[in-house]
Amino acid sequence: MLRDYVAAIDGTDVLGSNDLEPVLLGLYGEVGGIMSAAKKHVREGAAFPGFRKAAEEEFGDTLWYFAALCQRLGFSLEDIFTEASRASAYKHVAAASDYSHGAMAQIILPKESVQLDSALFELGRAATALLGAAPAKEDLIRFVGHYLEALHGAELNFSTVVRANIRKTRGAFLLPEPSSLPDFDKDFEAEEQLPRRFRIKVSQRASGRTYLQWNDVFIGDPLTDNIADRDGYRFHDVFHFAHAAILHWSPVMRALIKQKRKSKRDYDEEQDSGRAIVVEEGLTAWIFSRAKELNFFENQSRISFGVLKTIGDFVAGYEVAECPPKLWERAILDGYAIFRQMRDAQGGWIVGDREARTISYEPLEEPV
Known part of the structure; x- marks a missing residue:
């Protein structure tokens, strides 16, 4: 239910x-997005499933x-949708329900086939009508009617849309419950796990190169910024360690400390291999740019959703894709807080x- x-x-x-203004502008912008994406989805079909x-x-x-918008205007979202469904353009079809308090449900469908182009034009007009100072209830009902028609014309499932939006918005804006977060190597022996606690020493020599030490052993290669514009990238390994601590994922750190999950071939090849390492290194370099x-996210408390969405595209197919965007945001902001201190000191x-x-x-430590 809504x-x-x-x-x-x-x-x-x-x-x-x-x-109201940010919500109305956001709504209007998303309707434009519907027009573009829905047309491409229908036009290209199976050739481009991403649409x-x-x-x-x-x-x-x-x-x-x-x-x-409904919340700010004091209207019930469910009531608006219910009233929109009572319009003569819809028919009610009985269906079995998995809702615990009833055995029957009603599905509303347009009585006639919907031409997508017409539905999208009407949805755009209905969105424009909402741009007044305080939209009337009738305007909201009319908008929902055209929204449902456009959804039907695009041959999309409303329940899929709702569930996907819940996952997206909760993942982007709400800190997840710790118990719900994945621990990717908990079923492996200690020597194949990322360390539960770790202290990594990062020191810079007179040459300008940085060195890493873990348990008093040098790991990895000495690093420089590798760019004319000295930007501190020589300290970028901090981001891999932030990934390990907060996301419980870092193929780069596993390679540095030689704790790959070799006891299971698929994990070793698919999650800890060279390609996964390249993905993490490439993602880290892209975020750095x-x-x-x-200003390296100084005084920022949020990461743009566009960046978080691109990160999701980067890691698709790897275990870390299970981590919600909000956890990525925390790993990035906390990692860059350490980076700025490391760079300055x-x-x-x-x-x-x-x-x-x-x-x-x-x-x-202070020198002796």
């Missing part, structure tokens, strides 16, 4: 509780903004705690 959807996304609305996912995402984002434009200790999913910085 009331369950509203309950599920509670806490994901980070916009001002009384601000279907994109269309489902745009419909889900539009629903989210519409729910936020974005961070460099933003020209070294230090990286302290990771996988049980607490934390990473911290300690300065190097």
Whole structure:
């Protein structure tokens, strides 16, 4: 039920509780996204399956903004959808229900086939009508009617749209319950696990190269920035250690400390291999290029959802794809907090705690 959807996304609305303009503009923008993605999905069909996912995402984002709008205007999302379904353009079909309090459900369908182009045009007009100072209830009902017609014309499943949007918004805006987070190597022996707690010493020599030490043993190769613009990238291994501590994932760290999961061939080849290492290194370099434009995320408490979404595309097919965007955000921001201290002090200790999913910085000892 839509009331369950509203309950599920509670806490994901980070916009001002009384601000209508950001919600209305967001809604209008998502409707534009629907027009583009839905047309591509229908036109390209099975040739480009990614368009279907994109269309489902745009419909889900539009629903989210519409729910936020209803909340600010004091209307029930479920009531608006119910009233929209009573319009003469819809028919009610009985169906079995898995809802615990009843044996029957009603499915609403347009009485006639829907032309997608017409439905999208009408949805756009209905969205434009909402851009007034305070949209009327009739405008909301009309919008939902055209939203449902466009959804039907695009041949998409509403329940799939709702479930996907819940996963997306909760993953992006709510810190997950620790018990719900994956621990990718808990079933392996200690020598094949990322260490539960670790202290890594990072020191810079007069040559400008940085060195890593774990348990008093040098690991990895000495690093420089490898660029004319000295930006501190020689300290970038801190990000791999942040991944290990907070995400419980880092093929790079496994390679550095030689603790790959070789007892299971598929893990060794598919999750800890050279390709996985390249993915993490490439992702780290890409995030660094974005961070460099933003003063390395100093005084920032959030990462743009566009960046988090791209990260999801980067790691698709690897175990870390199970980690929600909000956990990635925490790993990035905490990692860059350590990076800035490390860069300014020209070294230090990286302290990771996988049980607490934390990473911290300690300065190097004063010279004797």
